[in-house]
Amino acid sequence: MKEPLLGSFKAKPEPGEHRLGPIQEIHVPMRKYSQDEEVDFCIVGVGSAGGVLLQRLARAGFRVVGLEAGPFWNTERDWVSDEAGSYKLYWNDLRITGGKNPLALGANNSGHGVGGGSVHWAGFTPRFHPSDFRVCSRDGVGVDWPISYWDLKPYYALLEKEMPVAGPAYYPWGDPHGYTYGPHPTAGVSNVLVNGCTRLGIGVSIGGPVAINSGSHADRPHCIYRGFCIQGCKVGAKQSTLVSHVPDAINYGAEIRDNCMVSRIEMGPQGRVTGVTYYDPDKKEARQKARVVIVCGYAIETPRLLLNSACPGWEQGLANSSGTVGKYLMAQAGNVVMGRFDELIRMYKGPPANSLTEEFYETDPKHDFARGFAVQTVGPLPIAFAKQMMVAKGAWGWGLRRVMMDYNHWAPLGVLGEILPWEDNTVTLAEEKDQFGLPVARVTFNLHDNDRKLINFATKKVEDILIAAGAREVVQEQRYAHLVGACRMGSDPKTSVVDGFGQSHDIPNLFVCDGSILPTQGSANPGLTIQALAARTADYLISERENILEGRPFSRISPPVRHDLSPEGTSGRGVPRLKGTALKVK
Amino acid sequence: MAQALSNEKRRRLAGGTVENRSSGLAGLIEETLPKAIIRDTTIVEQHIREGQFQRSLALVTGFSSLLGGLEVAYEHYRGSYSQRIMYTPVVLSGLLALVGIWGAFNRRVARRLLPVVSGVMGLDAVVGFIFHVRGIARKPGGWRIPVFNLIMGPPVLAPLLLAISGFLGMVTAFLRQEEDLGLDRQTTQSYGSSNAKPNSSRLTPWGVSHEALTLEQDIREGYFQRGMALAAALSALCSGFEALYSHYKNNYKYKIQWTPIVLTPLLFAAGIGTIWSRKIAHTLLPIISVLAILNGAVGAFFHLRGILRRPGGAKHPIYNILYGAPILAPLLFAASGFMGLLASLLRRRD
Numbered sequence: 001m002k003e004p005l006l007g008s009f010k011a012k013p014e015p016g017e018h019r020l021g022p023i024q025e026i027h028v029p030m031r032k033y034s035q036d037e038e039v040d041f042c043i044v045g046v047g048s049a050g051g052v053l054l055q056r057l058a059r060a061g062f063r064v065v066g067l068e069a070g071p072f073w074n075t076e077r078d079w080v081s082d083e084a085g086s087y088k089l090y091w092n093d094l095r096i097t098g099g100k101n102p103l104a105l106g107a108n109n110s111g112h113g114v115g116g117g118s119v120h121w122a123g124f125t126p127r128f129h130p131s132d133f134r135v136c137s138r139d140g141v142g143v144d145w146p147i148s149y150w151d152l153k154p155y156y157a158l159l160e161k162e163m164p165v166a167g168p169a170y171y172p173w174g175d176p177h178g179y180t181y182g183p184h185p186t187a188g189v190s191n192v193l194v195n196g197c198t199r200l201g202i203g204v205s206i207g208g209p210v211a212i213n214s215g216s217h218a219d220r221p222h223c224i225y226r227g228f229c230i231q232g233c234k235v236g237a238k239q240s241t242l243v244s245h246v247p248d249a250i251n252y253g254a255e256i257r258d259n260c261m262v263s264r265i266e267m268g269p270q271g272r273v274t275g276v277t278y279y280d281p282d283k284k285e286a287r288q289k290a291r292v293v294i295v296c297g298y299a300i301e302t303p304r305l306l307l308n309s310a311c312p313g314w315e316q317g318l319a320n321s322s323g324t325v326g327k328y329l330m331a332q333a334g335n336v337v338m339g340r341f342d343e344l345i346r347m348y349k350g351p352p353a354n355s356l357t358e359e360f361y362e363t364d365p366k367h368d369f370a371r372g373f374a375v376q377t378v379g380p381l382p383i384a385f386a387k388q389m390m391v392a393k394g395a396w397g398w399g400l401r402r403v404m405m406d407y408n409h410w411a412p413l414g415v416l417g418e419i420l421p422w423e424d425n426t427v428t429l430a431e432e433k434d435q436f437g438l439p440v441a442r443v444t445f446n447l448h449d450n451d452r453k454l455i456n457f458a459t460k461k462v463e464d465i466l467i468a469a470g471a472r473e474v475v476q477e478q479r480y481a482h483l484v485g486a487c488r489m490g491s492d493p494k495t496s497v498v499d500g501f502g503q504s505h506d507i508p509n510l511f512v513c514d515g516s517i518l519p520t521q522g523s524a525n526p527g528l529t530i531q532a533l534a535a536r537t538a539d540y541l542i543s544e545r546e547n548i549l550e551g552r553p554f555s556r557i558s559p560p561v562r563h564d565l566s567p568e569g570t571s572g573r574g575v576p577r578l579k580g581t582a583l584k585v586k
Numbered sequence: 587m588a589q590a591l592s593n594e595k596r597r598r599l600a601g602g603t604v605e606n607r608s609s610g611l612a613g614l615i616e617e618t619l620p621k622a623i624i625r626d627t628t629i630v631e632q633h634i635r636e637g638q639f640q641r642s643l644a645l646v647t648g649f650s651s652l653l654g655g656l657e658v659a660y661e662h663y664r665g666s667y668s669q670r671i672m673y674t675p676v677v678l679s680g681l682l683a684l685v686g687i688w689g690a691f692n693r694r695v696a697r698r699l700l701p702v703v704s705g706v707m708g709l710d711a712v713v714g715f716i717f718h719v720r721g722i723a724r725k726p727g728g729w730r731i732p733v734f735n736l737i738m739g740p741p742v743l744a745p746l747l748l749a750i751s752g753f754l755g756m757v758t759a760f761l762r763q764e765e766d767l768g769l770d771r772q773t774t775q776s777y778g779s780s781n782a783k784p785n786s787s788r789l790t791p792w793g794v795s796h797e798a799l800t801l802e803q804d805i806r807e808g809y810f811q812r813g814m815a816l817a818a819a820l821s822a823l824c825s826g827f828e829a830l831y832s833h834y835k836n837n838y839k840y841k842i843q844w845t846p847i848v849l850t851p852l853l854f855a856a857g858i859g860t861i862w863s864r865k866i867a868h869t870l871l872p873i874i875s876v877l878a879i880l881n882g883a884v885g886a887f888f889h890l891r892g893i894l895r896r897p898g899g900a901k902h903p904i905y906n907i908l909y910g911a912p913i914l915a916p917l918l919f920a921a922s923g924f925m926g927l928l929a930s931l932l933r934r935r936d
Binding site for chain 1: 663664665666667668669670673721724725726738897898899901902904905908909
C-alpha cells in the first residue's frame with residue numbers, strides 16, 4: 001500500500017490503551033475492586049444515567065463499580081460506519097412484545113455496552129417544559145412529577161455545558177434559554193423543515209439543540225457532518241457518556257466491569273439490599289457487595305431486574321409494594337412523514353438531528369386532545385428507509401427497488417408526540433428464558449383515544465409543513481421512539497416506585513436512575529433529562545455521604561448544585577452568555 | 587490650507603501646463619468634475635502624499651477593525667468559542683476599533699495607545715495563525731490531506747487578515763494630523779535631532795541607528811509607498827486565498843465568484859511591482875485597487891442576497907448570517923484595494 005505523505009496516521013495502539021475516537025484515549029489503567037470488598041455504590045448499567053452517576057460518584061471519592069451487560073467499546077476497533085454493521089449497539093437479546101399496538105424493540109429504544117443508548121441516540125437534547133412537570137394539575141391527564149422544572153433547571157444547564165449541547169443563542173419554547181455551543185449548519189432535510197415552517201409562520205429552531213460538538217471540545221473533535229450519528233459516532237463529536245463522562249470516571253478510580261449481566265439484587269436483613277449477583281464474561285455467577293445499589297437499566301431491563309429479584313418478603317418484585325413496577329410504560333409517537341421533492345435532498349448528509357419546532361408542544365384548547373408534539377428532522381439510512389417505504393407505500397419487489405432508487409429525493413420529518421402514561425402499558429416477566437436462564441421481559445403496549453387523536457393531528461401538521469416546503473408526494477409510517485416509565489417517581493409511595501431522587505420508597509439503599517423513573521415524558525427527547533436527573537441524584541447521594549457510610553436513613557433534602565463535579569475541561573469554553581438572559585417565567 | 591499645496595499642485599489647480607497633465611485619465615477627470623471637488627480631492631491627495639492623514643487613517647483602522655471583529659465574532663461563534671483563546675481576537679478587535687476612533691480625535695491616543703493595541707493585535711494574529719495551523723493538523727488526516735483540511739478546517743490565513751488593521755494602526759501612530767502644517771515644518775527641519783518632536787511615537791528607543799530614524803521620519807512624511815504597497819499585496823493574498831477556497835466550497839456556482847480570484851494575483855503583482863517600479867505605483871496599482879474596491883462592494887451585495895435566499899431568509903437573520911455567505915468578507919477584500927489606492931498616493935524615496 002502507498003504510504004501517506006508524512007507516514008501512517010497513527011502508530012499501532014499500545015497495550016492497555018483504550019481508544020475512544022481519533023484523538024481521545026484512556027491511558028490510566030482501570031482500578032479493580034475485589035468482589036469481597038464492599039464498595040460504596042454498585043451501578044447496574046453504565047448508560048446515559050449510569051455513566052453520569054459513575055463519573056460524579058467517583059470524582060467525589062466514593063468506591064464505585066459499574067456493571068454493564070454489554071462491552072466497553074473501543075470505538076476505533078469496534079464501531080463501523082455502516083447501518084447493517086451497527087446492530088450490536090442495541091439490546092438484541094430475546095424480548096416479547098405485545099398489546100394492541102406492539103412496539104418494535106431494538107434499535108431506537110435500547111442500548112447495549114458502555115454508553116448505553118447514548119451511543120446511538122441521534123443527539124437531540126431539548127429540555128422538558130415547565131408544564132411537563134405539572135401535567136395532571138394543568139391538563140387533568142397523566143400525573144404530576146414530585147419535582148418541578150426549577151429543581152431540574154440547574155442540572156439541565158450543567159449537562160448542556162458538559163455534553164456540550166450546540167444550539168441557537170435563544171431557544172424560545174418552554175423556559176427560554178440559550179446554548180453553550182453555536183448551532184450547526186443545515187443539510188437538505190433541515191432546509192425542508194425550515195422552508196416549510198417559515199412559509200406557514202411556524203417558529204423553528206435551526207441547528208440544534210443537539211449534543212454534537214459544533215467546535216472541538218478538548219480531545220473530542222467537532223462534527224464532520226458525515227451522518228452516521230445513530231451508528232455510533234466514530235468521530236467522537238456526538239456526546240455519549242462513553243466519551244464525555246466515562247473517561248473522567250476511570251481517571252478518578254471507578255471500575256467498569258463490562259459483559260457482566262446482573263441477574264438479581266440481593267436483599268439482606270433489615271430491609272436493605274446488600275449487593276448484586278451477576279454473570280461475569282465467562283458466564284460464571286459472581287457477587288458484588290455494595291452499600292447502595294443504583295439500577296440504571298432503562299425502561300425494560302430495570303423493571304425486569306426488580307421483578308426477577310423477587311425473594312421472600314418481596315414476592316411481587318423488589319421495591320414493588322405499590323405494584324407499579326413495570327406499569328405506566330411510555331413510548332413517544334415517532335411517526336415518520338416523508339415527502340418526495342423534485343430536487344435532491346440527500347437525507348444521509350449531516351447529522352439526522354438538526355432542526356426542530358416545539359410550536360405545538362403545549363396543550364392547545366382548540367385541539368380535541370391534551371398535550372402536544374414536536375416536529376424534528378430525521379435521516380434514515382437506506383435499510384431504515386426501505387422498511388419505512390415498505391410500510392408507508394407497501395413497496396415490494398421491483399416497486400421497492402424503484403422507490404429506493406429515489407432515496408435522495410425524499411425528505412423525512414419525525415413527529416415526537418407525547419403518549420400519556422397508562423396503567424395497561426406494562427413490562428412483565430414472560431415464560432421464555434434468556435441465555436442465562438433468566439425470564440425475559442414481555443412488553444405490552446396499547447394506544448388510547450387521546451394518543452390516537454394527537455398522532456392524527458401531528459401527522460397532518462407535518463404533511464402540511466412538507467407540502468408548504470414543496471413536496472409532491474407525502475407518505476407516513478407509524479412508529480414509536482424512546483421508551484420511558486415503568487418505575488415511575490412520585491411523592492406517594494402507593495402509586496410510585498421511587499421518590500424525586502430516584503430512591504426507592506420501600507428500600508432506602510436501593511436507587512433507580514434512568515428513563516424508567518419518568519412519570520410523564522413530554523414531547524422532548526428524554527436523553528438530556530435522564531442525564532440531568534442522574535446528576536441531581538449524584539448530588540443528593542454525595543450530600544448524604546455520612547448517612548450512606550454509616551447506614552443511617554437519608555435526609556431527603558434537596559442538595560445545592562455541585563459545579564465542581566463536571567468532567568475536566570467543561571468550564572471556560574463556549575459562547576459567552578450573559579447570566580439571566582433566559583427569562584424566568586414561573 | 588492653501589499653503590499646504592506644493593508648487594506643482596498649485597500650478598495644476600490653476601489650469602496647468604500640458605506637461606503637468608501627468609496622464610490622460612487625470613486630465614479627463616479634471617475637465618469633467620467641478621472645480622471644488624477637484625480642489626478637495628487634491629487636498630486629500632496632498633495630505634496623503636505628505637503623511638498628514640493620521641485622523642483619517644485612525645478612522646480607517648477603527649472601521650476595518652470593527653469589520654474584522656464582527657467577522658471573527660461570528661466565525662468563532664461557528665466554532666463555538668471552544669477554546670478560551672478564541673475570545674481574544676474579538677476583544678482586541680473591539681478595543682482596536684475604539685482606540686482607532688478615539689485616536690482620530692486625540693493625538694496622544696493615536697500616538698501612544700494606538701500602536702500598543704495594534705501591536706498586541708498583530709501578535710494575537712500570529713498566535714491565531716499558529717492555532718489555525720494546529721487546528722488543521724488536528725483534523726482527521728491533518729496536513730497529510732492538506733487540500734481538504736485547508737478547505738474544511740479553520741481558515742488558515744484569516745488571522746493574518748486581522749493583522750492588517752493592526753498594521754494600519756501602527757502606521758497611523760507615526761503619521762501627522764491633517765492640520766499639522768506648522769509643527770510639521772519644524773519637525774522636518776529638526777530631522778535627525780529627535781528631541782524636537784513633541785508627542786511623537788517612536789519605532790525605536792532613543793539613540794538607535796540612523797536607518798530606523800529615517801524610516802520613522804519617512805512614514806511621518808508620507809514616504810512609505812513601498813511599505814503600504816507590500817501590505818496591500820499581502821492583504822490581498824490573504825483575502826484572495828480565503829475567497830479561493832470559500833468559493834470552492836460553493837463549487838463556483840456563480841461565475842462572478844471567480845472575480846476576486848482573478849483580481850487577487852493582479853493586485854498582489856501590482857503591490858509587489860510597486861517596490862521596484864514607480865510607474866506601476868501610478869498606473870496598474872490604482873486601477874487594480876479601484877477594481878478591488880468595486881469588486882468588494884459588489885461581493886457584499888451578492889453575499890447579502892445569498893443570505894436572504896437561504897431557507898428562512900430574513901426570518902432567521904442571525905442563523906443565516908452565521909451560515910450564509912460571509913457578509914463582511916468582501917469588504918475585507920475591498921480593504922486591500924483601499925490600501926493599494928493609499929499606497930499609490932503616497933511618496934517614495936528613490
